[in-house]
Amino acid sequence: MRGLACKQIEVDEIWGFVGKKKKNTKAWDIAEGIGDVWTFIALDVESKVIPSFLVGQRTMIFARAFMADLASRMANRVQLSSDGLAAYRETVEKEFGSEVDYGQIVKTYSITNLNKDAASRYSPAEVVKTEKTLVCGMPDMAMVSTSHI
Numbered sequence: 175m176r177g178l179a180c181k182q183i184e185v186d187e188i189w190g191f192v193g194k195k196k197k198n199t200k201a202w203d204i205a206e207g208i209g210d211v212w213t214f215i216a217l218d219v220e221s222k223v224i225p226s227f228l229v230g231q232r233t234m235i236f237a238r239a240f241m242a243d244l245a246s247r248m249a250n251r252v253q254l255s256s257d258g259l260a261a262y263r264e265t266v267e268k269e270f271g272s273e274v275d276y277g278q279i280v281k282t283y284s285i286t287n288l289n290k291d292a293a294s295r296y297s298p299a300e301v302v303k304t305e306k307t308l309v310c311g312m313p314d315m316a317m318v319s320t321s322h323i
Contacts, residue, residue, distance in 0.1 A: 175225055177249040182219040184323035185244070185256045187212045187232060214240040217323045237261035241269040248273070251311075255279060255318045258307075267310045275311035277318035279304055 193208035203209055212232040216225050226244040230236035237259070251273045256262045258280040266276050283299035306318045 175223070176247055178218070178223070178225050178247050179249050180218040180220070180223070180225060180252055181250075182253045182317060183216050183225070183244070183248075183255070184219060184320050185214065185216045185240075185254065185262065186320055186323045187214050187259065189232075212236070215323065216240075216244050219319075219322050222322075232259075232261070234261045234264060238265040238269065241265045245269045245271075245273075251275065253277075253313050253317060255313075255320055257281070257320055263309055272311070275313035276309040277313040277315055278307045278309055279318050279320055280307070281320075 189210065189212055191210050193203065196210040199209040210231075211229060214228045214230070214236065216227065217223075218225060225247045226240065228236060228240040228243065230239070238261075241262070252275070254266060254270070254274050254276045256276075256278050258278050263278065266274060270276075281301050282303040284302050285299075306315050308315065
């Protein structure tokens with residue numbers, strides 16, 4: 175998909191693993207692609223189209239490749255929202271240039287009590303605080319969100 179007329183994009187990462195989690199991997203496992211893996215994903219808030227995704231490591235290299243791909247698919251200036259991942263702050267303006275209005279939102283969650291019953295323990299933690307930061311451009315701060323993604 176190219177030349178997309180998206181207005182508001184949210185980005186995030188989804189954690190997963192191949193074979194075993196990072197804490198159980200050996201050096202040779204990582205070389206074979208075993209261990210933690212992240213899926214970077216972008217979502218158009220209005221249409222729910224996923225204009226870009228990338229599977230890799232949660233590093234600056236993969237974040238930049240993801241942002242370059244996303245930027246190449248947009249036909250116009252977009253409002254972009256993300257969580258507080260530092261790699262986004264470093265790559266968004268480089269890849270979108272001046273054609274982006276970008277804000278980050280950082281959510282603080284309550285501490286989960288491990289002695290709760292299973293249903294409570296595996297439920298999402300309660301958001302107790304959110305902080306929004308203007309990163310570049312002129313984003314509508316009221317629209318900075320990662321709730322859809």
